[in-house]
Amino acid sequence: HVSFEGYLAPDTYRVYADVSAEQVVEKLIDERSKQFTLQMLADIVASGRTIHEVLTMASLLEREVRHDEDKAKVADLFWRRLDNGWALQADSTVHYAVNKRGNVFTTAADRATKNLWNTYAYPGLPPGPICSPSVASIMAAIYPEKNDYWYFLTTFDGEVKYARTLEDHNRNRALYLQ
Numbered sequence: 001h002v003s004f005e006g007y008l009a010p011d012t013y014r015v016y017a018d019v020s021a022e023q024v025v026e027k028l029i030d031e032r033s034k035q036f037t038l039q040m041l042a043d044i045v046a047s048g049r050t051i052h053e054v055l056t057m058a059s060l061l062e063r064e065v066r067h068d069e070d071k072a073k074v075a076d077l078f079w080r081r082l083d084n085g086w087a088l089q090a091d092s093t094v095h096y097a098v099n100k101r102g103n104v105f106t107t108a109a110d111r112a113t114k115n116l117w118n119t120y121a122y123p124g125l126p127p128g129p130i131c132s133p134s135v136a137s138i139m140a141a142i143y144p145e146k147n148d149y150w151y152f153l154t155t156f157d158g159e160v161k162y163a164r165t166l167e168d169h170n171r172n173r174a175l176y177l178q
Contacts, residue, residue: 006129058133063092076144088119096130
């Protein structure tokens with residue numbers, strides 16, 4: 001299914017009463033494109049990624065973590081997982097796949113959903129963005145902060161706990177999510 005999700009710049013706009021829906025969509029897409037500088041576009045090309053991949057990654061960052069400094073770390077973690085053939089296992093993509101809102105957790109049934117946006121069931125990025133990411137999330141996707149973590153979780157109060165090993169991640173889950 002074709003969607004403009006992620007390609008429309010969120011903001012407040014003034015429009016004339018007689019403007020068409022197509023004109024509004026064009027305006028929002030144009031505003032999103034203006035958020036990319038020539039340097040950002042060059043850096044995306046140099047990274048071997050596409051704008052679509054960057055917007056998709058940025059949308060995951062937008063939904064997974066709250067703070068900009070965490071977005072850059074999680075971006076590095078997610079890009080490395082992708083480059084190494086790991087499943088992203090992002091709950092936010094499962095929420096998108098099953099149209100779940102409000103609850104940060106996923107169930108086993110949610111994670112078993114046969115939907116290309118389910119990054120537990122399907123390795124790689126989902127087919128497209130899951131929301132309209134902020135400029136900060138886009139910047140984090142383009143300029144990830146190098147680290148050696150492979151796992152993370154976000155606590156109930158928005159704090160991110162990182163782990164290098166699955167054992168440490170499972171310990172964090174027991175400590176912070178029970």
